[in-house]
Amino acid sequence: MGLPAPGMSAAGRQRGVALILALLVMALAVAAVAAMTARQQFDIRRTANLLAEDQAYLYALAVETWGERILQRDRRQGDVDDLRENWARLPPPIQVEGGTISGHIEDLQGRFNLNDLLVNGAPSAPDVARFQRLLQLLDIDPQHVQAVLDWLDPDQQARFPGGAEDEYYLGLTPPYRAADRTMVSPSELLLVAGFTPKMYARLAPYVTALPTRTPVNVDTAPAPVLAMLVPGLSADDAKALVRARNAQPYQSPDDFLNQPAVQVWLERDPGLAAALRQGISVSSDYFMIHAAVRIARARVFLNSLVHREARGETVIMRTRGAPTGPISPGGGTS
Numbered sequence: 155m156g157l158p159a160p161g162m163s164a165a166g167r168q169r170g171v172a173l174i175l176a177l178l179v180m181a182l183a184v185a186a187v188a189a190m191t192a193r194q195q196f197d198i199r200r201t202a203n204l205l206a207e208d209q210a211y212l213y214a215l216a217v218e219t220w221g222e223r224i225l226q227r228d229r230r231q232g233d234v235d236d237l238r239e240n241w242a243r244l245p246p247p248i249q250v251e252g253g254t255i256s257g258h259i260e261d262l263q264g265r266f267n268l269n270d271l272l273v274n275g276a277p278s279a280p281d282v283a284r285f286q287r288l289l290q291l292l293d294i295d296p297q298h299v300q301a302v303l304d305w306l307d308p309d310q311q312a313r314f315p316g317g318a319e320d321e322y323y324l325g326l327t328p329p330y331r332a333a334d335r336t337m338v339s340p341s342e343l344l345l346v347a348g349f350t351p352k353m354y355a356r357l358a359p360y361v362t363a364l365p366t367r368t369p370v371n372v373d374t375a376p377a378p379v380l381a382m383l384v385p386g387l388s389a390d391d392a393k394a395l396v397r398a399r400n401a402q403p404y405q406s407p408d409d410f411l412n413q414p415a416v417q418v419w420l421e422r423d424p425g426l427a428a429a430l431r432q433g434i435s436v437s438s439d440y441f442m443i444h445a446a447v448r449i450a451r452a453r454v455f456l457n458s459l460v461h462r463e464a465r466g467e468t469v470i471m472r473t474r475g476a477p478t479g480p481i482s483p484g485g486g487t488s
Contacts, residue, residue, distance in 0.1 A: 206252070206452035213250065214445035214456035217257035221443035222460060222467040224259065229462060235261060235438045236373035236403035253449040262459070263438035264374035265362040266382065268343075269336040271299070272306050273367070280429050288382040291389065292356045301347040308334050318347035337363035338471070362440075365461075365470065369435040372410045373403045383430060384419050391415040407434050439463070 224241045236242070247256040266288055270281045282303070286296035300316035310332075312319045320331050323345075333342065340361045343349045360379050370379060381392035395413055404410045411420065411427055420427050445456040459471040 203451055206450040207454060210253070210447040210449040210452045210454035211456070213255050213447045213449070214454050217255060217445035217447070218443050218456065218458045218460075218469065218472075220257065221259050221441070221458070225441060225460065225462050225467055229464075233437045234373065234403065234405055235371060235436070237400065238403060241441070242374070250449075253447065253452075256446045258444050260442045260444065261371055261374040261438045262362045262364060262440045262442055263368050263371040263435070264376065264379065265360055266370065266379060267364045267368045268302065268340055268361055269306070269363055269365070270367050271303060272336075275308055277303055277307075280433060283385070284382050284433070287385065288360060288378060289357075291378050291381055292360075294353050294357065295348075298346075298348045298353075301349075302343070305332050305342070305346045306334075306336060310334075316348065322347055336365070339363055339473075364440050368440060369433050371436060371438045372407070372434050373399060373436050374438065383434060384416055385423070385426070386419045387415065404436050406436060407431055409436075410434060 221241075228235070228239055228241050241259045242261070244258055245256075247254045266285060268285075271278060271285060282299055285302070286299050289296045289298060297316040300313040301318045304313055304317040304319050310319045310321075312321065318332070323330050323332055330345070333345075340358060340363045341354070342363070343354050343357065343361075344351065360376065360382075370383060372380065372383070375383075377389065377392040377396050380395050381387045381389055395410075395415060398413065407430070410416060411430060420430075439462050441460050441462060443458040443460055445454070445458070447454045447456075455475055457473045457475075458469050459473075461468045461470055
């Protein structure tokens, strides 16, 4: 409808203006109602997502409790921890209303503990040598161990060659300082001089950062970690040790030392057996319980670092984020 014609009476013009104003008010009201409806729908969806995420997190905590109970039962059944036990099995996903729950337990003492590199603030020669061998096995320059030692030790004296302290890190963008303390997470390697994301991706499955010195569990360690333990042991021999262990887990450190592939190197170095006995075991105290939960649109991944003690389990740290194990919601691989 157009504006009133020039020849219209004043009353007609007023009626035309009133009609236009009414149409404008109606259009504004419709726009406001549409905006309010859209905002309400957004608020409803956001609230639903928050409720689903809270529910998923509670389910993830239930997985953590499940893992603790499994570990308690396993400790009562014996001191040997191997990959044929219940805690190491991959359970199928559980269907719940609106989603799925998955979980698994990982033995962190099947990895090299980066915090073992120092003893009372000084480098531990056997552990430094092991870490260097692990780096070599993964095609990483073993000199990078110097920067890791500087990251851990309490002083500000950079080692040569390859070390780095605050003088180096403060020159970066953004600047930061060396930790000069034990690591909380192996992902701190991404902050250490010389380490790239690609290098860390190769190293991450074989290292951990635990609060106390820990021996390597030879019943759960992957082949590169076993090869790291014995100077000269080939990758093929380490894989053969894993196959033999899967058929018959080692019941004591001596079972591992008595393997022919290991005996060859013990005969060449008489002092190696004593050093190995101090660095290996067939039992573990530190585990990671991984939980992956999907409820509606919510996805929650919870990783709980657990210390198993005689009196029970203690959760040392919880982290959330992308799955660090082979499980994703629905039981697929990540």
